[in-house]
Amino acid sequence: MYENFQEHLKATLDDIRESGLYKTERIIVSPQGAEIVLDTGQKVLNFCANNYLGLSNNRLLVEAARSALESHGYGMSSVRFICGTTDLHKRLENMIAGFFGTEDTILYAACFDANGGVFEPLLTDRDAIISDALNHASIIDGVRLCKAQRFRYENADMDDLEKQLKLARDLRFRLIVTDGVFSMDGNVAPLDRIFELAERYDAMIMVDESHSAGVVGNTGRGVTELFNLRGKIEIITGTLGKAFGGAIGGFTTGRKEIIELLRQRSRPYLFSNSIPPLVAAAGIKMIEMMTGTNELQDRLHNNSRHFISRITGLGFDIKPTMSAICAVMLYDAKLSQDFAALLLEEGIYVTGFSYPVVPKGQARIRVQLSAAHETEHIEKAIAAFEKTGRKLGVIK
Numbered sequence: 001m002y003e004n005f006q007e008h009l010k011a012t013l014d015d016i017r018e019s020g021l022y023k024t025e026r027i028i029v030s031p032q033g034a035e036i037v038l039d040t041g042q043k044v045l046n047f048c049a050n051n052y053l054g055l056s057n058n059r060l061l062v063e064a065a066r067s068a069l070e071s072h073g074y075g076m077s078s079v080r081f082i083c084g085t086t087d088l089h090k091r092l093e094n095m096i097a098g099f100f101g102t103e104d105t106i107l108y109a110a111c112f113d114a115n116g117g118v119f120e121p122l123l124t125d126r127d128a129i130i131s132d133a134l135n136h137a138s139i140i141d142g143v144r145l146c147k148a149q150r151f152r153y154e155n156a157d158m159d160d161l162e163k164q165l166k167l168a169r170d171l172r173f174r175l176i177v178t179d180g181v182f183s184m185d186g187n188v189a190p191l192d193r194i195f196e197l198a199e200r201y202d203a204m205i206m207v208d209e210s211h212s213a214g215v216v217g218n219t220g221r222g223v224t225e226l227f228n229l230r231g232k233i234e235i236i237t238g239t240l241g242k243a244f245g246g247a248i249g250g251f252t253t254g255r256k257e258i259i260e261l262l263r264q265r266s267r268p269y270l271f272s273n274s275i276p277p278l279v280a281a282a283g284i285k286m287i288e289m290m291t292g293t294n295e296l297q298d299r300l301h302n303n304s305r306h307f308i309s310r311i312t313g314l315g316f317d318i319k320p321t322m323s324a325i326c327a328v329m330l331y332d333a334k335l336s337q338d339f340a341a342l343l344l345e346e347g348i349y350v351t352g353f354s355y356p357v358v359p360k361g362q363a364r365i366r367v368q369l370s371a372a373h374e375t376e377h378i379e380k381a382i383a384a385f386e387k388t389g390r391k392l393g394v395i396k
């Protein structure tokens, strides 16, 4: 039996390779950080991690995790409702709610699970989900698991959102769903205008703050801070795997009845293991740090501004961004791959993205800034972009 299937798999893999979509993995032998060591021995500056606040190898978080490893052991061997809840899980849930100005929080093993488990328990075929076309894959999958009727609007297009809200007018409940920051361009969802439309058409809102929590807003509270909407959004989802320490874990935070029902009915919560106590302990330390001082958020904002002003000054074309993501547009798929390879030779690690990850003719290099970057790291990246840009004829 397997022989036929094996042939089929090999053909599929060859197709992926031939269309240039085969993904390989680079092996890192150091902790994640601004400067990393690859298994080739090369030391490079990392500009493609979601390590926005530089917490992946932060001393205080490592210490908090180590200490919880001693006090609470390694694993929980249980889902939350049987015997998988510690004081650390509850404290972290309360602190996440405090951070976002919401009423309660439920933790998941990942934000992929939070999004996978949020729609189906709350909505039925009498309801509508109205989703931004560029929402994350986990939102798309979560929506598929739910019987609610589906409506889609073009990315951040408020005229189209209004059109969809009109189409969904006769359904019982309407939920508008959007990423806070869209990962390929770094643009922010226009939450102020989404909120107005939600009021006008009697809809609720869900925002996924995975790329915006810790990043967007003066104190890093995300897009609800940026648009002065703290406490006014029904559902927020997010990850502990990006700015918030980078380990593992996700959450849904919002209205308390919503969270209460998710604890009863959300399948990835009911049927999947608890996050390890050491991750919860590091999460608690992370929120304490971000509440105690704005140093990391300020550093990240300064670094993003610095990079953007230098890269545009050199004549590169970038997508409008309000996050720590900067898409340097090269438009051509092969050019973006060659550009990234030459940057790596200069010790700068970034990723080139082309179709189908981004639209045809929109190939780019995505740069992600971090509070862990020193000014000299950014200057080194800028120098490498300048040298490579001239060599490949992208800038004069």
Ligand SMILES: *Cc1c(COP(=O)(O)O)cnc(C)c1O
Residues within 6 Å of the ligand: 109, 110, 111, 112, 113, 115, 136, 138, 179, 183, 208, 210, 211, 238, 239, 240, 241, 248, 249, 250
């Ligand atoms: C990264 C990301 C996720 C997935 O988060 P994990 O915790 O890694 O599963 C979900 N939504 C968005 C918008 C993301 O960017």
